Amino acid sequence: MSRDFPELHDFFGAYFHQDWTVEHDTAEKIIDAFLAESDFEDLVAVQRELYVLLGQNKNELALREYLLTELSCYYSYWNVWESGESWLRHIAEKLARRLDRHSH
Template sequence: MNYEFPEIQDFFGSYFHQDWMVEHDTPDQVIADFLQASDTETLLSINKELRFLLKQNKEELVLREYLLKELSCYYCYWNEWESGRAWLMHVLAALNGGLEEID
């Protein structure tokens, strides 16, 4: 278990697991499914952890390995995004959009 980012690890491990492409066609569908299933408290916690992770400014290859090995994220974002930071910013924006819809 990742003690620094338990909510993010739960999100990635539960939604971007090894077989996520069997359940969804796109990563954005995964995020939409998560938003639909999550309460405000969970979204706020993940938002906070994502912002903290982004502030660490990990180098690209370090971030890639961290997402896979420490946070159990099996989405190969580098095939579609210029960087892990760009993809995580996209995830953060989607979460923020989900929070705005709740308010």
């Protein structure tokens, strides 16, 4: 488990585990399920850790390795997204929109 990012580890480990495609056929549906099933505090915690991880400016290979080995993320984002950073920023934007709706 990632000591640096326990909430991200829980998110990726629970939603992007090795058999994630059995539950949903796209990564977008996985993210939407997380947004629908999580409470406000969990969403805030994941968003906070996501911004910290993005702020570390890891290179692409380091980020890919970190997502798999430390955060248990089994989604091959590089088949769809130009980089891990762009995919993680996409998740952060979806979180921000959900949290914005929740706060109004």
